[in-house]
Amino acid sequence: MRARRRTRQDRFGTLTSPQAKAHSVTDLLHLEGICVQFGGLKAVDDVTIRVPRGERRAIIGPNGAGKTTLFNAITGMVRATSGRVMFDGRDVTRMPVHARAAIGMSRTFQITNLFPNLTVAENMRLALRGLSPRKFSLLGGGSLTAEEHARADKALGVSRLHARRDVVVKEMSYGEQRQLELAMALVAQPKLLLLDEPAAGLSPSERVIVSDIIRALPRDLTLVLIEHDMDLVLSLVDYVTCLNNGKMLVEAPPAEIRTNTLVQDVYLGKARHHA
Numbered sequence: 001m002r003a004r005r006r007t008r009q010d011r012f013g014t015l016t017s018p019q020a021k022a023h024s025v026t027d028l029l030h031l032e033g034i035c036v037q038f039g040g041l042k043a044v045d046d047v048t049i050r051v052p053r054g055e056r057r058a059i060i061g062p063n064g065a066g067k068t069t070l071f072n073a074i075t076g077m078v079r080a081t082s083g084r085v086m087f088d089g090r091d092v093t094r095m096p097v098h099a100r101a102a103i104g105m106s107r108t109f110q111i112t113n114l115f116p117n118l119t120v121a122e123n124m125r126l127a128l129r130g131l132s133p134r135k136f137s138l139l140g141g142g143s144l145t146a147e148e149h150a151r152a153d154k155a156l157g158v159s160r161l162h163a164r165r166d167v168v169v170k171e172m173s174y175g176e177q178r179q180l181e182l183a184m185a186l187v188a189q190p191k192l193l194l195l196d197e198p199a200a201g202l203s204p205s206e207r208v209i210v211s212d213i214i215r216a217l218p219r220d221l222t223l224v225l226i227e228h229d230m231d232l233v234l235s236l237v238d239y240v241t242c243l244n245n246g247k248m249l250v251e252a253p254p255a256e257i258r259t260n261t262l263v264q265d266v267y268l269g270k271a272r273h274h275a
């Protein structure tokens, strides 16, 4: 791992070296030259990223940098215009969203995606049902197996919602709802968890809870997260990719990102632009 890091730091600024083209079994996710074009706009422009198994990676960048579009290309919600998405040793570029989910990709969304009139436990049941190939009515029968119960309990425990399983979702705080989204993503037992702005809209105390939960996730779970709160994200991840105008600007560990002038320039530049 250490040798690989040195290589990457050497190619700081030359991010698409020939070595980047070779797929390694240590990489759970390997994006090769991903472009996503909307009409005349290149929202993602030739992005090559390798995420080794077990790494926690942040995707940062100012508004409109292409972070969410890149997430969508990873999960299959948008089709890459060109480039390849390699996941767990397979080319998933043409695979639909549900098929990528079935082989181990799980994602939370910026906007909550819950059933507000159902309880926590019922939402978990629906999350599990979404994974099951068995056919049955969503809210009707199909009680959980012991193994499914255990998975739901574990995911709720990790997300610190164990004591809230019978609470109706709309009665919970926004922070707890974000925790439930996380639990619903975890119940799939993913290899790769993609978190889209997990702390967006949370109060400072809720941010502490969510960051503690993320920090305590199993170390063998590979994480890729988008987050605007720089202090929070840099305290959570091993490595950072900064995008700007759809392109890769910098890849570096958090300590280098804090002091990187290119990163500072794009954030301050945007701040000046919006001032």
Ligand SMILES: Nc1ncnc2c1ncn2[C@@H]1O[C@H](COP(=O)(O)OP(=O)(O)OP(=O)(O)O)[C@@H](O)[C@H]1O
Binding pocket: 038, 041, 043, 061, 062, 063, 064, 065, 066, 067, 068, 069, 070
């Ligand atoms: N479906 C779409 N059709 C057309 N343009 C789009 C579409 N989705 C995103 N874009 C544009 O692509 C660019 C990148 O958007 P994206 O949402 O990926 O950026 P982001 O880095 O996630 O921004 P933010 O931090 O504000 O969420 C923006 O200019 C956006 O307007």
